[in-house]
Amino acid sequence: MTSYLQFDSVEKSYGRVAALSGVDLSVDRGGIVALLGPNGAGKSTLFGCLLGFIRPGAGSITLRGRPLTDADRSRFGYVSERVTLYPHGSVLENGAYFARLRGHDSSELELQLERVGLYGARDRKVRQLSKGMLQRLGLAIALCGQPDLLVLDEPFNGLDPSLLDELREILRSENDRGATLLIATHTMSAIEPLATHVAILLNGKFAASGTLDDLREQHGYADSLETIYHRVSRSRRSLFDEEACV
Secondary structure, three states: OOOOEEEEEEEEEEOOEEEEEEEEEEEOOOOEEEEEOOOOOOHHHHHHHHHOOOOOOEEEEEEOOEEOOHHHHOOEEEEOOOOOOOOOOEHHHHHHHHHHHOOOOHHHHHHHHHHOOOHHHOOOEHHHOOHHHHHHHHHHHHHOOOOOEEEEEOOOOOOOHHHHHHHHHHHHHHHHOOOEEEEEOOOHHHHOOOOOEEEEEEOOEEEEEEOHHHHHHHHOOOOOHHHHHHHHHHHHHHHHHHHHHO
């Protein structure tokens, strides 16, 4: 059966540095994929290739078995790790502007502001927002239009525990309506209750991928996702060290 989103042998280098070295990943329709890896592992480059910001050096990305197009990407919602907006504009002004760029009117943006808990701060200047509030504003913009795919880069950063629970509920509800989620994060305790699949990216390659049950079967039944991640990382680091000595 054809996967919803498929990365096949995707490569990208910056000079002599290989950011992605033949990445293969299948994402099922309606899944919640946790993309894990240290800084510099290639997560942002992978997102850039998916979203059309970066041209891969080799390989392909397909959606429902056909080449990914800009029209497909218009149905994606994206929140970057560092949400960049106009600092002197208000929450509502910024949100409405970027929602309109994606073809949505301000009334839908207001509904999403209410949903993420920012409607009461709609007249506040963006420069006055905390990092967590900026993340929520970026999410409100991304949620406009009921996107088919949500691509989120570190969405849990800067959120206190109560807001973290609210965000997880929003993401669950998006998934329940049929959205596929691809989430890069270092906050493994936050993603563990959500993820249907986990992919661990190290040095531009996937060191492990599968359901959480699959990874537990391979690396420790009773262990948390964070423990499994560190075990995979240590194992791959040891393998790199051995290859370097050959």
